[in-house]
Structures are given as C-alpha cells and as structure tokens.
Amino acid sequence: MRAAERLRSALARQGIESDVHDGYGLALVSVWTGLIVWSNGDRYWWCAGWHPQERRPMYASARCGDPEQAALRVARRYARLRALHPPAPRLSAGPV
Numbered sequence: 001m002r003a004a005e006r007l008r009s010a011l012a013r014q015g016i017e018s019d020v021h022d023g024y025g026l027a028l029v030s031v032w033t034g035l036i037v038w039s040n041g042d043r044y045w046w047c048a049g050w051h052p053q054e055r056r057p058m059y060a061s062a063r064c065g066d067p068e069q070a071a072l073r074v075a076r077r078y079a080r081l082r083a084l085h086p087p088a089p090r091l092s093a094g095p096v
Contacts, residue, residue, distance in 0.1 A: 001027045003039045003064035010071035016078055032078050033085045037070075044070045048077060 004020045004027035011018050011031065019030045029037040029044075037046045041064060048060035060077070062070035 003027065003041050003044070003067070004029050004037075006064070006067040007037060007039065007044060007070055007074070010067040011074065014071060014075050016071075016075060031074060032081050034081050035074070035077055037074055039064060044074075046074060046077065 001020070001022045004022070007029050008018050008020050011029070016031065021028045021030065025040065027039045027041075029039070031037060035046060037044050039045075043061050044064060044067075045059050045061040047057045049058050050056075051058045060073060062073055064070075
C-alpha cells in the first residue's frame with residue numbers, strides 16, 4: 001500500500017489524479033480507463049498496450065524504489081489512453 005501511495009503522489013505532482021485500493025496482497029492505483037497499476041511492494045506493473053500478432057496484452061513494469069520514474073512511464077501511457085478515451089462531457093452544471 002505504501003508503494004502505491006508513493007506512486008499516487010508522484011502522479012499527482014504531474015497533475016494526474018488517481019485512486020489507491022488494496023486487498024489480497026496487492027495494491028491498485030486506478031489512473032484512467034484501461035490503466036490500472038498493480039503493486040506488490042517490490043514492483044509496479046500495468047498494461048502497456050496490445051500485441052496484435054500474439055493477440056495478448058503487453059505489460060510494463062518498474063521498481064517501486066523509484067516511483068518518480070514509474071510515474072513518468074505511467075504518465076506516457078495515460079496520455080495515449082486519454083487521447084483514445086477523452087473525458088465525457090458534463091451533462092449538467094450541478095448535481096441532480
């Protein structure tokens with residue numbers, strides 16, 4: 001959980017909001033549609049795209065000892081996914 005919180009803080013310094021959740025020996029950092037970073041306290045890993053020839057996801061990972069570097073790599077994936085899945089427009093000015 002501490003490693004996930006360090007990544008969340010590093011992402012926040014880059015202007016990226018995220019949520020942290022834990023359970024079953026892993027912590028999750030929910031960043032964007034299709035971008036969840038898992039951590040076991042030693043490594044972070046996330047889906048980095050799709051391998052069309054092998055028809056399977058490709059994963060990236062980073063050491064938890066360097067959350068700033070991991071956040072830079074996650075931020076690049078975030079930018080690509082955000083371009084594919086932009087935020088939905090607001091339907092009203094306030095709560096319903």
